[in-house]
Amino acid sequence: MQTRVISLLVEDNPGVLTRMSGMFTMRGINISSLTVSPCEKEGLSRMTVTIEGSESELENVRKQLSNLIEVIKVVDLKENESIIRDLCLMKVHTKNVEARTEVMQLAESYGAKIADASLDSMILELADEPERIERFIELMKHFGIKQLFRTGITAIGRD
Numbered sequence: 001m002q003t004r005v006i007s008l009l010v011e012d013n014p015g016v017l018t019r020m021s022g023m024f025t026m027r028g029i030n031i032s033s034l035t036v037s038p039c040e041k042e043g044l045s046r047m048t049v050t051i052e053g054s055e056s057e058l059e060n061v062r063k064q065l066s067n068l069i070e071v072i073k074v075v076d077l078k079e080n081e082s083i084i085r086d087l088c089l090m091k092v093h094t095k096n097v098e099a100r101t102e103v104m105q106l107a108e109s110y111g112a113k114i115a116d117a118s119l120d121s122m123i124l125e126l127a128d129e130p131e132r133i134e135r136f137i138e139l140m141k142h143f144g145i146k147q148l149f150r151t152g153i154t155a156i157g158r159d
Contacts, residue, residue: 005079005084006049006075007075007156008046009041009046013070017047020047029052035047062076077157082156090145092145094120103143
């Protein structure tokens with residue numbers, strides 16, 4: 001199984017996302033991450049879709065996406081040729097001064113921001129590569145994660 005990040009330029013019309021997700025469903029391919037936002041061109045949106053599958057499945061999906069009327073452009077974003085990011089917000093237990101100090105040090109070493117703090121918890125914000133966020137989450141599990149939110153992968157080609 002391979003993971004593929006695909007960038008789509010699509011018409012900003014109702015139902016586009018439904019047709020796309022239906023196409024993935026019919027092929028038995030799960031979307032592991034999806035982000036959608038307006039882009040630099042009025043009337044169009046950019047979608048970043050992360051999927052897993054065999055090489056042939058992924059190639060068929062790319063071709064099928066290109067055939068959808070609302071899809072203007074399909075770009076396969078390769079990891080070494082793209083900037084790939086995710087945003088994570090997490091609320092972590094900080095029950096004492098030692099835990100608070102340690103969380104602050106780890107957050108600083110990862111480049112995470114402290115978005116908010118209370119007497120017994122801190123809210124941390126980290127925008128980084130998905131793998132680096134995974135490592136940070138694993139470290140924070142030691143303190144106890146109260147809540148965890150991730151935006152999903154977004155990416156842009158370097159060319």
